[in-house]
Amino acid sequence: MNIKPLADRVVIKMVEAEETTKSGIILAGSAKEKPSVAEVVAVGNGGIVDGKEVTMELKVGDKVLISKYAGTEVKLDGEEYTILRQSDVLAVVE
Amino acid sequence: MNIKPLADRVVIKMVEAEETTKSGIILAGSAKEKPSVAEVVAVGNGGIVDGKEVTMELKVGDKVLISKYAGTEVKLDGEEYTILRQSDVLAVVE
Amino acid sequence: MNIKPLADRVVIKMVEAEETTKSGIILAGSAKEKPSVAEVVAVGNGGIVDGKEVTMELKVGDKVLISKYAGTEVKLDGEEYTILRQSDVLAVVE
Amino acid sequence: MNIKPLADRVVIKMVEAEETTKSGIILAGSAKEKPSVAEVVAVGNGGIVDGKEVTMELKVGDKVLISKYAGTEVKLDGEEYTILRQSDVLAVVE
Amino acid sequence: MNIKPLADRVVIKMVEAEETTKSGIILAGSAKEKPSVAEVVAVGNGGIVDGKEVTMELKVGDKVLISKYAGTEVKLDGEEYTILRQSDVLAVVE
Amino acid sequence: MNIKPLADRVVIKMVEAEETTKSGIILAGSAKEKPSVAEVVAVGNGGIVDGKEVTMELKVGDKVLISKYAGTEVKLDGEEYTILRQSDVLAVVE
Amino acid sequence: MNIKPLADRVVIKMVEAEETTKSGIILAGSAKEKPSVAEVVAVGNGGIVDGKEVTMELKVGDKVLISKYAGTEVKLDGEEYTILRQSDVLAVVE
Numbered sequence: 001m002n003i004k005p006l007a008d009r010v011v012i013k014m015v016e017a018e019e020t021t022k023s024g025i026i027l028a029g030s031a032k033e034k035p036s037v038a039e040v041v042a043v044g045n046g047g048i049v050d051g052k053e054v055t056m057e058l059k060v061g062d063k064v065l066i067s068k069y070a071g072t073e074v075k076l077d078g079e080e081y082t083i084l085r086q087s088d089v090l091a092v093v094e
Numbered sequence: 095m096n097i098k099p100l101a102d103r104v105v106i107k108m109v110e111a112e113e114t115t116k117s118g119i120i121l122a123g124s125a126k127e128k129p130s131v132a133e134v135v136a137v138g139n140g141g142i143v144d145g146k147e148v149t150m151e152l153k154v155g156d157k158v159l160i161s162k163y164a165g166t167e168v169k170l171d172g173e174e175y176t177i178l179r180q181s182d183v184l185a186v187v188e
Numbered sequence: 189m190n191i192k193p194l195a196d197r198v199v200i201k202m203v204e205a206e207e208t209t210k211s212g213i214i215l216a217g218s219a220k221e222k223p224s225v226a227e228v229v230a231v232g233n234g235g236i237v238d239g240k241e242v243t244m245e246l247k248v249g250d251k252v253l254i255s256k257y258a259g260t261e262v263k264l265d266g267e268e269y270t271i272l273r274q275s276d277v278l279a280v281v282e
Numbered sequence: 283m284n285i286k287p288l289a290d291r292v293v294i295k296m297v298e299a300e301e302t303t304k305s306g307i308i309l310a311g312s313a314k315e316k317p318s319v320a321e322v323v324a325v326g327n328g329g330i331v332d333g334k335e336v337t338m339e340l341k342v343g344d345k346v347l348i349s350k351y352a353g354t355e356v357k358l359d360g361e362e363y364t365i366l367r368q369s370d371v372l373a374v375v376e
Numbered sequence: 377m378n379i380k381p382l383a384d385r386v387v388i389k390m391v392e393a394e395e396t397t398k399s400g401i402i403l404a405g406s407a408k409e410k411p412s413v414a415e416v417v418a419v420g421n422g423g424i425v426d427g428k429e430v431t432m433e434l435k436v437g438d439k440v441l442i443s444k445y446a447g448t449e450v451k452l453d454g455e456e457y458t459i460l461r462q463s464d465v466l467a468v469v470e
Numbered sequence: 471m472n473i474k475p476l477a478d479r480v481v482i483k484m485v486e487a488e489e490t491t492k493s494g495i496i497l498a499g500s501a502k503e504k505p506s507v508a509e510v511v512a513v514g515n516g517g518i519v520d521g522k523e524v525t526m527e528l529k530v531g532d533k534v535l536i537s538k539y540a541g542t543e544v545k546l547d548g549e550e551y552t553i554l555r556q557s558d559v560l561a562v563v564e
Numbered sequence: 565m566n567i568k569p570l571a572d573r574v575v576i577k578m579v580e581a582e583e584t585t586k587s588g589i590i591l592a593g594s595a596k597e598k599p600s601v602a603e604v605v606a607v608g609n610g611g612i613v614d615g616k617e618v619t620m621e622l623k624v625g626d627k628v629l630i631s632k633y634a635g636t637e638v639k640l641d642g643e644e645y646t647i648l649r650q651s652d653v654l655a656v657v658e
Contacts, residue, residue: 083185262372271373365467
């Protein structure tokens, strides 16, 4: 099964947040807004979105930081994914 | 009876969400926002919507993921449909 | 007496929603948002609305689906009508 | 004394809503939104309003339907008027 | 002391609202929104405001009707003034 | 230490509001919105802000009236300043 | 590990706010909105953001003042960072 996000959306697979790691990324404990690291698994085609040209900068395999409240969660073949707009992706972790 | 959605709207027929399937799509259990898979049964003509040119990318028969709170429910000949804007469709499942 | 809606508005006459019909349109029972079928009885001229060109696609006699919360109700010669913008009309039923 | 509304505003004099008339316009009893019939007594010059060209279609003497919550009430020489934008006028009654 | 309002703002001096006058303007008693008559005492230069060209139509000495909740009150040399945008002025009373 | 505000922002130093002065500016006692007089101590470069060209009209040393709730307070070398957008400045007092 | 913020975002490292310093910047004690000084550690590429060209004026190493509620906090290798849009940066401290 294959998901193709529409317009400027991407599908990401959340990486489980561990409370403490030696050198990895750890989500801030702030209750206000908990960002999460995730891997991009599908990317839309961009194009004209809400009347504005959008170029997709993200590609499959990118590790990204997103705000936890961004996007919509879906379950596919037993695994959880999140679909969100590229503009809701905060940063790429290289 | 035939529904023709206006502008950038599509009519979809929701697929009943099953709690657990072997390999199908399962809606996330999150109370926050429950997306649903659905089949497109009618597509508007697009055109100028709110002053912006909109091209319809969806076609009848597409399987789509939508946010559960998107759109308006209608009943036609005893079956429930949802009418929503193409921009509220998250992804196509192929 | 004659109503001429301004700009991109249409006047519709609501069809009484019946709970169950054999093959007609039935409003969804959802408390969230109850759409209604209605007949268009008057159509504005369109033109520039909020700085954007609007072409009226609806015509008198069209059967339309609208969200129940859209528009403003008026009573004329003892009958209830609703005035709403064309963009609040979800679909035409043919 | 003379009121000249600015920009795309009109001044209207509300017609007292009667609960029941034989063949007149009666305001819907809905608590949600009660429209009113009124007569236009002054019209602004239109022009550029919020960066967009607005042409005044209404003229003094027009009978109009407005949403009861639209506009601002003023009292002039003992009579009540309402000042509102032309775009808040729903329809002209001919 | 001299106030020069910025952009599309004007400074007005409120006229005390009297409950009843023989032939003057009286504010509506509605608790919803009480407009007031005022005299323009200073006018900004207009120009580009929020990306849009604004021409000042008001001039010092104009008697205007404004919504009571519009603008910001200031006290200068013991007298109260209100600074508001020209677009918040409802009408000129001639 | 030196603050350079970004884009269309200015840094102002609030003038302590005195309850009563013989001929100075006094803040209105209204609990709704208390404007304040202040002196401009730094000015941004303007330029393209949110897609629109902004020219800075304020200069260091200007006495300005602002709404008390506008901007963000900062403390520098023991003194309080406020950073706000030029469009939140109501008027210049000459 | 390396963070590359997308579009018009920057990554900043908050400087711990000390209640009182002899000559440094101190955050205002106002509960309303507490700005913070921070150092820029990564800068996005700018470009077309929400349909508008954005040029990045900030560079790595800049000391900036931001509103405390702006942006999203992340933890990287045990240190806290904040990702926010350049337009949410109030000023550069030189």
